[in-house]
Amino acid sequence: MKLNLNKEIYSLEATQKAAYRFIDRVTILIEPAGEEWLCEIEPVAGHEDKFNDHIADFKRELLDQQLRKQIKEETQDVRNLILAYTFSRTGLQG
């Protein structure tokens, strides 16, 4: 089956990460198609019965991955600051 995702809503990174989490159940090929990502989805052998469930779970995972990306980007500076504090007295900084 094919699933079209709006590029403005779903980043490539989030789509790839969501697809990776499903590689034991479905194979997902991602290609750009204008303003959308075109996802071609096929079940892995032995997972045909629950294919529709996997698709529904994949859609939920897309949203989670987009939220994870938001947290990661928004906290990048503070993450570096925490690591700076962590190693501040080790003499290991460049």
Next chain:
Amino acid sequence: MTKFSPLVEYKATQGQYQLLPFKFEPLDDHDVVITNYVGEFAFISREDLETTLSKKLDPNSKIYSLLRSRHFIKENGDEASIELLGLKTRTKYSNLRNFTNLHIFVVTLRCDHSCQYCQVSRQSENKVAFDMTIDMAEKALAIVFRSPNPAIKIEFQGGEPLLNFDLVKHIVLSAKEINETQNRDLQFVITSTLTLVTDEILLFCKAHKVYLSTSLDGPEDLHNRNRPRPGRDSYERFVEGLERTRGVLGFDAVSALMTTSPASLTRAKDIVDEYLRHGFDGIFFRHLSPYGFAIKTKSYGAYNVDRWLKFYEEGLDYIIELNKQGVRFTEQFAALMLTKMLTSNDPGYVDLMNPSGAGIAAVVFNYDGDIYASDESRMLREMDDTTFKIGNLFTSSYEDVFTNEVLLGALEDSFTLSAPMCSDCAFEPWCGADPVYHHAMHGDVLGRKPESEFCKRIMGVVKLLLERMKSDPQVKTIFMRWANRC
């Protein structure tokens, strides 16, 4: 006139908070668990997660206080949050600088048992082929005391180490002699079935504070089925050996481990009851490992991770019920996980470390003089896979062993914070890299996590522990007790 500003001065204004780094994982359709940078966690609803990210949390709400107090969000001026997270991060990784603690000496592969799932043992009288020599042991001790770790644990494994007890004695006496000038916190443990213990052996162990770690798989029929030996009397000999050992060394000088064979899967309660009958205060539900005879005899393939998790859940729930009735009894794998989840301590369990504990937390000196990065690595060698051989006692220096490209490559390539799926996983702070397992099962040290039974097992256990804590405050209290005893 008051000296203090009114409370309102300290309250945040709507939308003024910032996110601190955190990860989340769905628990069900409504709730997620969120973990902060060092693995402290909270349960929140999906709705609250989305409100948090859109900066619309009410500063007067309980969820706001919870997230602020556990370092998921900060207000402008909350600089202490970042300093505290930095300090906790440093504490979390502080064990790494101590380097190797566990040094395993495989003093012989010979054994009086022929367990189906055993990874390595040989029923052989050929001492020359399967015993470590004094020369090898002394070279290994020279490497042991190069470790910078103030605590050194020497564990004797086999086969059955008591079949080469003269070498065990030599290593203990030599290590203690070296330690007179080194002053390390030196510990000795023999892993033994206890079927061959004698008073002479026990008196030596008592004189030199050598502990014993043994194996008990469950009630007599199950234990004997799992652990065949001539005479089919493994259980009877175990009971005799346990009583004799406790009589000389003391009740707490012996601990026991079980291995889940296919025949164990319907016997979780029986197995726990057997441990209680012998006065043990805990059990470690161990799954089979995909190495050696477990693969050859098809024991490993006899059940999958979902079946093991069902067994684990049944056993864990039974143990929780016992605790609620006042019986102090611990499931030790849960206790290791809970120590990571509920305290700032890391128990240093090799399978649950990142970077992987292979080589840097444990190292194995094999009976033939080769050096391996972990116990599982030397088991792979018995399947003719020497990938994780990191040196040889006759040809390698300390520097050669611990800067070996095989070791460094495996540590770097399996690092969870940069691994696909792991890097985004809320359970990552509690989990570990297991390059040897993934090499054995997937052909590369990283593996594909969605297909990894290691990943499924850890995720399954963590979700079970979280679910039990979330639904029952009494369980949380029991788990806190387990976490603080490691």
